[in-house]
Amino acid sequence: MDKINLLVIVTVISLFISLFLAFFLLTVKTKHKISNVLFAIFLLVTAIDLSHVLFNLVAGGPSNLGMFRSTVAFLQIPVFYLYVLSVCYADFRLKPKHLLHLLPFLIANVVLLPRFYTVDAASKIDFIVNRQNMVELQFNHILVHIQVVVYFTAVFILLRKAKKLYFENNAGTNINAYNWLFQFTSVLTILYLIVILKNAFKFSDYAYISEWIKIAILIAQLFIICWYLYKALNHPDLFRNIDLKLKLVSDLVLEEKNSGQSAIGEKEYKEELLKLQRYMTEEKPFLNPALTIQDVAKKIKVPVRDLSLLINHKLEQHFYDFINAYRIEVAVDMLKDASKSKVTILEILYEVGFNSKSSFNTAFKKHTGNTPTSYRKHL
Incomplete structure (x- = not known):
């Protein structure tokens, strides 16, 4: 040819x-x-x-x-x-x-x-x-x-x-x-x-x-x-979009420094942190796989900007990792529970708020140092 x-x-x-x-x-x-x-x-x-x-x-x-x-x-x-x-x-x-x-x-x-x-x-x-x-x-x-x-x-x-x-x-x-x-x-x-x-x-x-x-x-x-x-x-719905008006936390921090003002004081910071932690443990919003920071801010009645600075800047965690930490904690408890030994890893990841096996494995290894399967075997 x-x-x-x-x-x-x-x-x-x-x-x-x-x-x-x-x-x-x-x-x-x-x-x-x-x-x-x-x-x-x-x-x-x-x-x-x-x-x-x-x-x-x-x-x-x-x-x-x-x-x-x-x-x-x-x-x-x-x-x-x-x-x-x-x-x-x-x-x-x-x-x-x-x-x-x-x-x-x-x-x-x-x-x-x-x-x-x-x-x-x-x-x-x-x-x-x-x-x-x-x-x-x-x-x-x-x-x-x-x-x-x-x-x-x-x-x-x-x-x-x-x-x-x-x-x-x-x-x-x-x-x-x-x-x-x-x-x-x-x-x-x-x-x-x-x-x-x-x-x-x-x-x-x-x-x-x-x-x-x-x-x-x-x-x-x-x-x-x-x-x-x-x-x-x-995968016709491959991408999950974000809001064009959102700002990076680094830009928010820079705005604060330039204005000479802080979004929240130390007292307010502690109050909002307690409110956030109470909401996470009592309501377990992290079980929703599509959870956003806007959803949490609305529920605990804290401005999105303040909550973003609280988690991403003060706690030095991305909101993504902050939520996944709660999900992994629940997943670990399920893996330790002898009565749930027949529950598959796939069932667990969906139940705790993940909808992707690769994302679950990555987050689990990041927080525990082991894959979910390896963790269960060594219990």
């Missing part, structure tokens, strides 16, 4: 899966509609970028449509960034300011106006033949590389902040979703770095290496899309 046939087969399969998943995301009924729409757009833009192999087979030569199709790649990473924002924050909404993310795409097309979009066919052919010397294409390649670095850095910073906010304000056990999104972003980052390598060879004396890297990228994209398709179909 020659290189062209391989490219066509892989491209057709990738396009079909991308379009199928985009259709699925746009039509499935879910409360996370914005996230689905944004990722569907990302897939559609990716499909347009992937279509260059088929487009080149049917195109009679360089054209405005063909060049415009190639610049659509500038929309991929900004759309992915907005997708990550929508996944991390429950109250995310598209706003006019988000149109600024179109700037790289618009700039890339504007620079092509004088010597490509507005000239005749012969000049277009000459432009492509001498592409290695065309400053417009060199500029666009530099621009897309800068875009890759800036946006993926922003995505990783966003995920780091979102995960920390989750730990400080939630006690649900869906944190693995953020870990998965981090993995997915890491894979995409590696893929785009390979694209940068491909482009470097494209403008060198080893252009043929660029073609083989292109095949590898197409195959890799196919597997990545299949991976996401598997996740989307098996």
Whole structure:
């Protein structure tokens, strides 16, 4: 099988899966509609970028449509960034300011106006033949590389902040979703770095290496899309969003220092701590797997800001770990109870407020030094 046939087969399969998943995301009924729409757009833009192999087979030569199709790649990473924002924050909404993310795409097309979009066919052919010397294409390649670095850095910073906010304000056990999104972003980052390598060879004396890297990228994209398709179909409610207006505790502490005021005094701190501990032991709210710091604050009638500072700053524990400590304490008592020796580990983890075996095992080992199974065996 020659290189062209391989490219066509892989491209057709990738396009079909991308379009199928985009259709699925746009039509499935879910409360996370914005996230689905944004990722569907990302897939559609990716499909347009992937279509260059088929487009080149049917195109009679360089054209405005063909060049415009190639610049659509500038929309991929900004759309992915907005997708990550929508996944991390429950109250995310598209706003006019988000149109600024179109700037790289618009700039890339504007620079092509004088010597490509507005000239005749012969000049277009000459432009492509001498592409290695065309400053417009060199500029666009530099621009897309800068875009890759800036946006993926922003995505990783966003995920780091979102995960920390989750730990400080939630006690649900869906944190693995953020870990998965981090993995997915890491894979995409590696893929785009390979694209940068491909482009470097494209403008060198080893252009043929660029073609083989292109095949590898197409195959890799196919597997990545299949991976996401598997996740989307098996975990349609993969992510638990947090409030966009929430602040990190470190920012709250900094605000206090700058204002010269403390949210709560030592006396109030002790009173609220006693109130919190009494509520936790008597009401056992931690048995709710979707418990948030807002839920607890409402019940004990303490402002969310004060409660967050109390747990995350004063007690030096994330709310996530604070709640899990109570859950593990109950789990340990159940494992020690001889009358519950027939109760499985899975039943115990659900009963104490976890909904993930991996999260339960991680929390249990963190608090006891052993896995639940090992702990039960050595009783």
